[in-house]
Amino acid sequence: MTVLLEVAGLSKRFGGLHAVKDVSFSLQAGSITGVLGPNGAGKTTMFNLLTGFLPFDSGTVNFEGRSLAGLAPHLIVNRGLARTFQLARPFVGMTVIENVEVACLAPRVRHEGKAKQRAAALLDQVGLGDKVDHLVDVLPYGDLRRLEIARALATRPKLVLLDEPFAGLGAGEIQPLADLIRVLHRSEGLTILIIEHKLREFMQLVQEVIAMDFGEIIAVGTPAAIVRDPRVVEAYIGTSEQAALATAGGENGAA
């Protein structure tokens, strides 16, 4: 297996707050990895650093052996590292298919042409095939999450960073989306890094979990091991997440 992403000593300060502190990890090509941690642990900030939406203070980020330091977000996407946002951010005022077409026009994939056909095929793949001409303004939240994923896939990424893809979804919507992510991982050979909380479906989806708290990595391991890790349990103590985490761990252990 080859290393696709290698992060070493990544740090970011906002004034006195050390949002991301000396974070190091690497992702194997074709892996599916989770990032777990309570709110404010620095997960989204780390995503923003990796994708160029924020500059990092120190450390290195190598993607396919090449540094991503100082690159603008769109250049990083065109290297093959795409992302979704925690809050779905569609192009309001445009139709579902137009939203995906935009990403089909990125320089990385533009030469393939046929933006419309590619967008339609991607929307079929994520289960929005019957809504291509709907305005995104009227789309339910679950569909917006799928749209975000279609848009990320349109740039033909090697690595996708999903920022809380299950946030705001109803109970019935979580499993189908988890299944979709699993299919993308298995059939497309996509490398995936997912930020998420506690969820049972999430723990069943990922092969490895990176647990963060106060901007630092506190533990790395399999989902089953990570939920029993005393440092992870401690990070969640006193929060409402604790009970849920225990449940998720129990069910995951039983599964």
Add this chain to the structure above:
Amino acid sequence: MDIAKLDQLAIVLVVAALATAPLVFTSSYAIGVLTVALCYGIWATSWDFMSGLTGRENFGHSLFIGAGAYTAGFLNVQFALSPWWSLLAAPVVAVAFSLILGFPTLRLKGPYFALAMLSGSAVMQNFTIIFSTYTGGQDGLNGIDPILDSTLAYYYLVLTCLIATTVILKLIANSTWGTILRAIRGDEASCQASGINVNFYKIAALMISAAFAGLGGALYAHYQLQVGPDLFAVVLSINIIIMVYVGGLGSIYGPVGGALLLSILTESLRAFSEYRLWVYTLVLIFILFFMPQGLIAPLWRRIRKAAA
């Protein structure tokens, strides 16, 4: 009725109406009003191309208009160049201004671009007065040569330019470029996450917008045969924005309609003498209150929907 056919029919009717208008209203005053209305059409649609599509409001479109008009005036009056050169040089100078102001400010979030355009046009208006030795100060540059001797022939030249401008801008807006520009309006961060270089598209859109505004400025200068500091005035920019809103933001063709409607309306209200501004303002309030999406483009969309 087929939608495409309906569109074609409308285009033919509008062009035919504009082509016959000066044959019906033959006075040189009427032809003048119509020529100025066409210039406003070029300005409004070029504003819409940048700001209507990308959502980055430009409060100083008069900067490009004034730059184009003064370029025409300088070349013709100071350097005695053939007036035809104006049509080439004016867009180039306007584009240079768009780069000077757009390049540093369009990369920033927040109101910097809008403010830079607003103050840029105000600064240039003051410059025309400060450097009065070259610009003629308040009096402006006089004695500009007409491009064509007949006002009727010139009307048709300006009409051709308006049609060309609208067609070119509409074709770009309907292409993948237009899709990207509208996406920038929707969400810039998502555009970047889609691998799109948003700064490139915003600056390019402003350059295109400036080129046509500058062309319109030169056409206006060679109709008036005079240019003055008012061509840089903020009130001109505001009037153009109002025309775009009345026409329908982001539709390219709507603002042309809005510009023709409002500029001809302003002139035809002269009969009301001192109440003219009252009537004009009431009409505006009525349109913007009852049709916040605008008049021309939304109306046409409704007709198309009914026909489909």
